[in-house]
Each structure stands twice: as structure tokens, then as C-alpha cells.
Amino acid sequence: MPDGTIATTLDRLLGGRVVLEQPVAGFRAAIDAVLVAAAVEARPGSRVLDAGCGTGAATLCLARRRPDLALVGLERDPAAAALAVRNVERNARGGVVEVVQGDLLEPPAAVKGSFDAVLTNPPFNAADGRAAAQPSRAAAMVDAVGPAAWLGACLRRLAPGGRLVLIHRADRLPAVLAALEPMAGAIEIVPLWPGPEAASAKRVIVRCRKGARGPAILSRGLVLHDRAGNFSEAAEAILRHGAALDDVLAG
Numbered sequence: 001m002p003d004g005t006i007a008t009t010l011d012r013l014l015g016g017r018v019v020l021e022q023p024v025a026g027f028r029a030a031i032d033a034v035l036v037a038a039a040v041e042a043r044p045g046s047r048v049l050d051a052g053c054g055t056g057a058a059t060l061c062l063a064r065r066r067p068d069l070a071l072v073g074l075e076r077d078p079a080a081a082a083l084a085v086r087n088v089e090r091n092a093r094g095g096v097v098e099v100v101q102g103d104l105l106e107p108p109a110a111v112k113g114s115f116d117a118v119l120t121n122p123p124f125n126a127a128d129g130r131a132a133a134q135p136s137r138a139a140a141m142v143d144a145v146g147p148a149a150w151l152g153a154c155l156r157r158l159a160p161g162g163r164l165v166l167i168h169r170a171d172r173l174p175a176v177l178a179a180l181e182p183m184a185g186a187i188e189i190v191p192l193w194p195g196p197e198a199a200s201a202k203r204v205i206v207r208c209r210k211g212a213r214g215p216a217i218l219s220r221g222l223v224l225h226d227r228a229g230n231f232s233e234a235a236e237a238i239l240r241h242g243a244a245l246d247d248v249l250a251g
Contacts, residue, residue: 006079008023014061032167035167035239036058036119037061039207052076055083060093072098074104076101081101084099147176151180152179163210166207167206170202189216
């Protein structure tokens, strides 16, 4: 229990390259954060915002792969933001990552400027009226505002031509695309297939550019597991070795 206020654990991502303190109860980072971080590409020196950074999993994975970027993690929940600050210190990324506590929909002054890229692992699940056993987990997973509001707020933080990278549920892709199309183009959809014989993808990575007019592209995607149920070689390259998604897809 590293934190004296709430019960936490120390977990490791990227084969131990990133150490993440996160709560025992509530939302805990999984492979989605690692995958969306792997999908970010930007020029050296670019400013990148992680919208809804939680305890910092995606931000720190990106910082590990690209220490030449200037990263800002924005998190509404004070407890999660405090853990993110500690995780930045624990991983010695203080010169690369800044954590800001605040709401994406009403952004604090520290994130009102323009960014070259925004990544986000937003709340996926539609609100259904059921009581949440763990309020912080519900806040992290339940989409209370809808993709249009969340992704619109992400796009407003981008400079013209800036790139938005997100991961979402495949069954909510129509709502995601509807939210993006008024402000962005050159949309790329990367399906994440559960296995080599999967009939459908459960997750997608979506990348686009603010103000662009290029056509949408459907990638062949990434197969996450082999027939034995283990992570595929391509997935291992990202999840354990910190490879970029573009390098894995090209290979």
C-alpha cells in the first residue's frame, strides 16, 4: 500500500519500464492505455496532451518511448491526478511530463493553449442509470457527456493540422466518427482484433487531423492474441517492448 490515503498497488507496464501506482479499488489501467500511447507520432519538441490521463499510464508509456516530446496529462479526479504526479516522479519523467488537475470540458489555464497532438482513452460505456459500486471507477468508465462533447473538447485543444489519437469501443464507432467529421479529416481506423479468427473487433484506435480534408482509411489492424490465447508477437512488441504502432503495422 504505497499511498497512505487509499489502498494502492505498484504495477509495471512495458515489460517493467514504467512503474505505475494505482488504486486497488476503482479504475485500473489496462492494455488500452499502452496501445493508444503507441499510436501517437509527433515531431520532436511537440506538445502533446493526454486528455483524462488517470494515474498517468498512457502519458508515461509515451514519455518512455518519446522523451523528446513535451507531455501534459489532464485529469479531473484529484486522487487520480495526485497519483499521476507521484508516478511521474517515480519514473523520473519530471522534465518531460506535467500533470494538471482539471476538467477537459472546462479546461484550466494550463491547458487552454494549442497542442500538436492530443491522445485520449475516454470513458467508453453509455450511462444506463445503474448505481455504481465504485464511484471513481464509474467516473472513469461511464461516458456521461457523449463522444461529441468529449472529442470536440479534445479537438479544440489542437492547433490546426494537429493530430487526435483515441481508443474506443468498436460498437460506438459511428458516434465517434460523427463527432469527428465536422472538425477533422484524414481519419484512420485501426481495428484491434481479439484473435486471428475473430469475427469482429471490440476496440478501435482512431487517428485524425484537425481541419484536414483527406479520405478515411480502414487499416488492416492489429491482432492482439494468437490461437493459444497468448499475446501475439505484434502485440508483445508494443505491450512489452514499447514499439510504436506504426512500426508494428508496417512490419
